[in-house]
Amino acid sequence: MDPIFLGISVVNGIVVGGLYGAIAIGLSLIFGVMRVINFAHGSFLMVGLFIPYWLWQLFKINPYVSVLVAAPALFVLGYAIQAILIAPLYKRERAMVLEPISALMLTAGVGLIMDNVAFMIFGPDFRGVTLDFASKAFWIGETLNINYTRFTAFLVSLALTALLSLFLVRTDLGRAIRSTAQNRDAAALCGINVMRIYNVTFGLGCAVLGVVGCLMIPFYPVSPSIGLAFGIRSFITVVLGGIGSIPGCILGGLVLGIVESVAAQFVTATSASIFSFVIFILVLFFRPTGLLGMKV
Amino acid sequence: MTLVATSVAAVLFLALPLAVTDEYYLHVFVGILYFAYMASAWNIVCGYTGQLSLGHSALSGIGGYISTLLLINAGLTPWIGMFIGAVCATGVGVLVGWPCFRLRGPYFALTTIAFAEILRIWTENTEEIFGVELRGAQGLSVPLKGHAPALFQFDGKVPYYYIIIAMLVGVMAITWWMERSRMGFYLKAIRADQDGAEALGVNSTRYLLSAMAVSSFLTALGGSYYAQYFRYINPERNMGLDLSIELALMGIVGGQGTVLGPVLGAFLLTPAGEITRATLGGKFPGLHLVIYGLVLILAMLFLPKGLIQPIRRLLGRKSAASRESEPAAA
Numbered sequence: 279m280d281p282i283f284l285g286i287s288v289v290n291g292i293v294v295g296g297l298y299g300a301i302a303i304g305l306s307l308i309f310g311v312m313r314v315i316n317f318a319h320g321s322f323l324m325v326g327l328f329i330p331y332w333l334w335q336l337f338k339i340n341p342y343v344s345v346l347v348a349a350p351a352l353f354v355l356g357y358a359i360q361a362i363l364i365a366p367l368y369k370r371e372r373a374m375v376l377e378p379i380s381a382l383m384l385t386a387g388v389g390l391i392m393d394n395v396a397f398m399i400f401g402p403d404f405r406g407v408t409l410d411f412a413s414k415a416f417w418i419g420e421t422l423n424i425n426y427t428r429f430t431a432f433l434v435s436l437a438l439t440a441l442l443s444l445f446l447v448r449t450d451l452g453r454a455i456r457s458t459a460q461n462r463d464a465a466a467l468c469g470i471n472v473m474r475i476y477n478v479t480f481g482l483g484c485a486v487l488g489v490v491g492c493l494m495i496p497f498y499p500v501s502p503s504i505g506l507a508f509g510i511r512s513f514i515t516v517v518l519g520g521i522g523s524i525p526g527c528i529l530g531g532l533v534l535g536i537v538e539s540v541a542a543q544f545v546t547a548t549s550a551s552i553f554s555f556v557i558f559i560l561v562l563f564f565r566p567t568g569l570l571g572m573k574v
Numbered sequence: 575m576t577l578v579a580t581s582v583a584a585v586l587f588l589a590l591p592l593a594v595t596d597e598y599y600l601h602v603f604v605g606i607l608y609f610a611y612m613a614s615a616w617n618i619v620c621g622y623t624g625q626l627s628l629g630h631s632a633l634s635g636i637g638g639y640i641s642t643l644l645l646i647n648a649g650l651t652p653w654i655g656m657f658i659g660a661v662c663a664t665g666v667g668v669l670v671g672w673p674c675f676r677l678r679g680p681y682f683a684l685t686t687i688a689f690a691e692i693l694r695i696w697t698e699n700t701e702e703i704f705g706v707e708l709r710g711a712q713g714l715s716v717p718l719k720g721h722a723p724a725l726f727q728f729d730g731k732v733p734y735y736y737i738i739i740a741m742l743v744g745v746m747a748i749t750w751w752m753e754r755s756r757m758g759f760y761l762k763a764i765r766a767d768q769d770g771a772e773a774l775g776v777n778s779t780r781y782l783l784s785a786m787a788v789s790s791f792l793t794a795l796g797g798s799y800y801a802q803y804f805r806y807i808n809p810e811r812n813m814g815l816d817l818s819i820e821l822a823l824m825g826i827v828g829g830q831g832t833v834l835g836p837v838l839g840a841f842l843l844t845p846a847g848e849i850t851r852a853t854l855g856g857k858f859p860g861l862h863l864v865i866y867g868l869v870l871i872l873a874m875l876f877l878p879k880g881l882i883q884p885i886r887r888l889l890g891r892k893s894a895a896s897r898e899s900e901p902a903a904a
Contacts, residue, residue, distance in 0.1 A: 315680045366875055379626045380874050382683055383826060386628070386819060387870030394860030394867070506815060510691050513684045521679070548699035555692045562673035562681060 286422055287539045293424060293432045295535020299528035300435035300490050301508055302515035303442060304483030310522030311459040311479045314364065314381040318389030320509025322484045324396060326352055326491025327500035334407045334495075341407055341492045342430075348488035356484025359388060361477045368473070389505065396502035406499035431493035436528065438489060442482075443524050455479055459522075514558045520568025529569055533557070587739055591732045600731045606844040607738040608800060613824035613836035614745040615792035618752065619785045620822065621830030624765040625675070628818045629686030630793050632693045635813030636663040637794025638801035639697070642714050645725070647706060652726040656798035660791045667790030668783055675782040678768060687815070694813040713808025716801060726802040734803050741799065742837070745792055749833045752788075761785055765831070816863065820847075823866055827873045829880025838882055843869070 305319045316322075329351055330344035367381055415423040446452035458465040458475045466472050491500075511534065519530025534554055541550035561568065594600050616630050640659030644650040650658075670689050674682035698711040708714070721729045728734060752758045760781045763771040768778050801807040811817065820843070828839025843866075850862040877883070 309680075315683065363871060363875070370878075379624060379680070379683070380878055382626060382680065383822065384871055384874040386822075387867040387874065390819065390867030390870065391864050394863040397860040398858050398864070506691065507695075510688050513688055517681070517684060546699065548695050551692050552696055555688060558688060559670075559673055559685070562677070562685065566673070566677045566681070 283543060284540065287543050288536055289418075289422060289424065291536035291539030292532055293428050293535070294539060295532035296432040296435045296528065297428075297490065297494065297531070298511055298515050298534050299519075299531025300438055300486065300493075302512040302519070302527045302531060303439060303524060304486045305512045306516045306519070306522055306524060306527050307442075307486075308480055308483040309516070311455055312364075312381075312476050314385070315513075316480075316483065317382050317386040317509065318359075318392060318505075319487075319512055320505030320507065321389040321392040322352060322356065322505075323487045323491060323508050324500060324502060324505040325355065325392065326484075326487040326489075327495050327498070327504070328396065328400070328491075329488065330492045330495045331405055331407055331500055335405075341409070341495045345489050345492045348492050349485045350488070352488035352491075353481040353485035357477045357481035360480035361473075363388065364480070365473055365476065368476070389509070393502055393505055400502055402501060402503065404499040404501045406497075407495045409496050425497065427493075427496040431490075431497075434493055435490070438486065439524060439528050442486070446524070451478065514554055517558060517568060518561055520570040523568065523570045526568055526570035533569070588736075591735055597731055600735060602845065602848060604731060604735050604738055604803065605848065606840055607735070607742050608796065608803075609820070609824060609844045610837040610840035611738060611742045611745055611799075612793060612796045613821050613828070613840050614742070614749060614833075615789050615796060616821040617825045617830055617832075617836045618745075618749060618792070619782075619789035621825055621832070621835070622752070622758065622761045622765065623782055623785055625782065626680075626683040626822070627686040627789075628683060628815065628822060629670070629688075629690035630789075630821055631813050631815065631817035632686075632690035633663040633667055633790045633793040634797030634800065634817065635693065635697070635807075635809065636666060637797035638807045638812050639708075639714070639797075640794075641798040642716055642801045642807055643706060643708075646714065646717060651724055652798055652802050653724070656726075656795055656802075659798050660794040663794030663797075664787045664790045667786050671783055671786040672779075675779045675786075687818075690813060690818060691815060694809045694815075697809040697813060711809060713806060713811075714801075716805040716807075718805065727805075738799065738803075741795065746833055746837070748788065748792070752785075753833065757781060757784065762831075819866065819870075823870050823873075825880075827869060827877070827880060829882030832880070832882050835880045835882040838885075839880070842881070 301323060304322070305316055308314055308316050326348055329348040330339075330341040333339040333344045333347060334341055363384060364381055367384065409427070415425045416429075417423045446456055454465070454470045454475055455478070457468065458470060458472055458479075462472050465475070515527060515530040515534050517530070518533055519526025519528070537554050537557060538550050541553040544550075590603065591600060594603065612630075612634065616627065619625060620627050637656065637659035640662055641652045641655035644655035644658060645652055670685055671682065674685050697708060700708045701710050702708055716727075719725050719727050721727065723733070752761075760771065760776045760778075763774070763776055764778045764781060772778050797812060800812065824839030824843050825836045826839070827843060828837065829835025847862045847866070850865055854861050873880070
């Protein structure tokens, strides 16, 4: 293996990995607080990609400006789905805390509907946004070039993660979210409206995907079926990094991105995903709490 | 009462091909019974232990591919090949289940989904491996041998109908027996409280793995049956997430953790899906999946224990744990 190509693929892996991390944050946050695996996670990302696509297609709005629409829209969508569909499960299961399987199946139903409604409306085509900016890249040395849109996505992903962590640590709402995650009964005793916190958390987890969608659409065409692939990458990312840990997401995303990108130099890109699954199984075996996770 | 109902059902099902001579309707019945079989196999691990698998399609795909590849490349009859495939799928199922069952939390669900999707994508993009042709997304066709019972090929659909009936009765008998065995009680204890069961000396990992092994074996046999019946197998249909979700949906809507629940689910949902696809599928290609999604949401919200529960109550029986099981209610 040529060390230069290895270097290039590692750098590419890091750039993509940061984005994978940002995609997984919502999943991890929602699980950490609510103990719910949002199976529709990838489908929310699909919606997050379609919003900037249509805003650009219809009104020529720059995708980076569309964040102002996409993030609130996904917040509202997530908030509504949690408040209308998932909340009744909590009320029913209040007495005994069950495995979150019923919530997982419920969100699987939501994802199935979102994917196939999008498919019925938009058809199976891949649609992308072409910006002048998107074809430009900067060079590091002679051989290594990094595309501007991807690099922007990487930087904003890191910034977003930092902001979200800061929000959780510093603000009152963030403290309320964290205390609900630690012990929802104690939080309720302290006057926190737990159901509202759940709604806000689910909304936040989805809003992140609105931001990520706007970052991705300049270089990643959207189709109604892309959700599942990103949902599964997010599952792997979250388990690698430690389920419920926000910095763990970025670390898990970086590991996944580098593994995919380096392995793709040796075998086909689709066979490379088998390597990420092997790492996933190894982590489950030897460090089930994930690389940065704490004991749940 | 139970005995009478069972005998009536048995006679009805055995005599059905005499009354239904139209190939299409017989085909629909084979489809219903196939899904009833697959959902029952899924139910053995997921219904009884509460560990959700959304990756059972991978096990069906492994079974179907191995038996078909053995027939194409080695001329081995699927009657033997399906058991070789089932043994391989059992090994895979246990390997995937093992790390997850030692942990608490949603790891099993996540791992099975990831495993099935990665296997599907890999198969779709692999034309050949170690000199064996997989033909990627095109899928494999089973070579036609005419009427060759020794090679699992028959004229007409009637023999296939009786085979799937026998398989369904088999899986129901296994489930019925398991429910009443020591293992069944252990599984129920694990489902209710895994740590509590451990504290009472139940080796939960071992029993969860046993259930997974049985379920994987039976699911792979079903996958082989499907491949031989349609004489065609492809990654999308035989390994895809849609199949896994359909199985889970039937198990849940019917009533997971019961002998009859998944069968009931299959008898309700398979015709519903078939009708939607046949009447509106051309106009709205994703519609039947939207309907499945809606049914899933409604079932989770309003009937978490499945339709079997209100039916049981109507019949005056109290719960899934009641001593009797009535295979004729479906």
